[in-house]
Amino acid sequence: MAKKLVIIDTDCGIDDAQAIMMALAAPNIQILGITCVFGNAAVENVCQNVLRVLSVCEHDGIPVFRGSVGPLLGDSNLCNNHFGTDGLGDVIAEQDPQWEEKIQKEHAVNAMIRLVSEHQNQVSLVTLGPLTNLALAVRLDPCFPQKLKDLYIMGGNMEGKGNVTLCAEFNFAMDPESAYIVLEEFLCPTYLASWEYACRNSLTWEFFEEMISQDAPAARFMKMITSKCWAYSKEVMKQKRDVYFGPGFVSYDSYVMAACIDSTVVAQSIECPVRVEVQGAIARGMMALDRTNELKKSHSVCVMTKCDVAKFSQLLLESLRQPYNK
Ligand SMILES: [Ca+2]
Numbered sequence: 075m076a077k078k079l080v081i082i083d084t085d086c087g088i089d090d091a092q093a094i095m096m097a098l099a100a101p102n103i104q105i106l107g108i109t110c111v112f113g114n115a116a117v118e119n120v121c122q123n124v125l126r127v128l129s130v131c132e133h134d135g136i137p138v139f140r141g142s143v144g145p146l147l148g149d150s151n152l153c154n155n156h157f158g159t160d161g162l163g164d165v166i167a168e169q170d171p172q173w174e175e176k177i178q179k180e181h182a183v184n185a186m187i188r189l190v191s192e193h194q195n196q197v198s199l200v201t202l203g204p205l206t207n208l209a210l211a212v213r214l215d216p217c218f219p220q221k222l223k224d225l226y227i228m229g230g231n232m233e234g235k236g237n238v239t240l241c242a243e244f245n246f247a248m249d250p251e252s253a254y255i256v257l258e259e260f261l262c263p264t265y266l267a268s269w270e271y272a273c274r275n276s277l278t279w280e281f282f283e284e285m286i287s288q289d290a291p292a293a294r295f296m297k298m299i300t301s302k303c304w305a306y307s308k309e310v311m312k313q314k315r316d317v318y319f320g321p322g323f324v325s326y327d328s329y330v331m332a333a334c335i336d337s338t339v340v341a342q343s344i345e346c347p348v349r350v351e352v353q354g355a356i357a358r359g360m361m362a363l364d365r366t367n368e369l370k371k372s373h374s375v376c377v378m379t380k381c382d383v384a385k386f387s388q389l390l391l392e393s394l395r396q397p398y399n400k
Contacts, residue, residue: 075102080104080105080106080198080200083108084110085113085115087157088161089325096335098396099395100389108124110138110141110182111141111206117142122169124138125176130397137185141182145249146251190218190221191215194221201330204253206249208255212259220261226267227267228267231246231268233270247358254352257348263376264376266377267333269326270318271381273324274319274380284391285394290395292395328393332389339386339389344376344379345374345377346363346375348363349369
């Protein structure tokens with residue numbers, strides 16, 4: 075079976091690490107490269123986090139590229155410490171002094187354009203962070219979107235519920251202009267996993283315990299990086315997510331990766347045009363679904379609404395049994 079060629083664009087926090095491991099574990103996926111972007115942490119931390127994940131899973135050969143350090147407009151002060159200041163729970167003491175030598179010299183945006191041009195209409199691009207690298211890619215190469223096979227985005231919202239501001243989800247809120255550009259100009263088949271999609275298809279904390287208690291290096295790594303992270307604390311019951319959706323374990327970025335690996339993980343979706351609000355006092359960065367075609371857009375995206383959680387759980391479990399040979 076021919077493998078699916080994938081580029082992962084990430085702001086590597088804990089859930090990105092989980093999603094990357096899921097791709098590494100999938101027998102039908104070949105990762106051409108991992109491009110880094112600021113977000114859950116500064117891009118330097120993101121690069122190091124990706125290298126750590128690849129090392130734990132013994133896939134050090136996958137090229138890692140450094141990308142955008144901040145959004146198109148404004149500063150990246152919104153950068154939160156959801157997963158600690160380093161993005162992986164602030165528990166890793168030792169730094170690899172050689173990490174910079176392991177990062178490719180080519181910029182992430184150039185690498186993205188080159189890899190996609192070398193494999194036209196064959197590459198699935200999966201984004202797990204702010205969309206800055208993609209917005210820059212379409213400015214450098216206007217044909218970039220049409221050379222993609224498809225695009226999988228974790229970000230945005232479909233019910234106007236936000237997790238960093240009242241109405242906006244983190245990845246889109248970090249760089250609303252880039253999210254806008256991507257959803258207006260990337261006319262390739264696009265699949266979107268919103269914040270509410272992840273939250274409405276949450277798993278139990280008992281499942282989380284089972285997953286990280288497996289006897290394998292990847293599971294031990296996940297157990298370590300989630301050990302002191304408040305986002306993985308069952309006691310955090312007053313958070314917005316729990317007010318809206320009830321308590322549960324949500325590995326955000328893994329949902330979109332699962333959809334790329336196996337389309338049948340998505341049990342239900344809506345196809346409609348979408349647009350990102352770039353102005354507004356409370357809705358900057360919010361994604362709106364245009365189900366009545368008010369905007370007269372010609373391009374629709376597939377907004378996931380229901381997940382086959384049994385299949386999804388299986389992918390999560392398998393992802394932490396690494397390393398093993400593909
Ligand atoms: Ca992420």
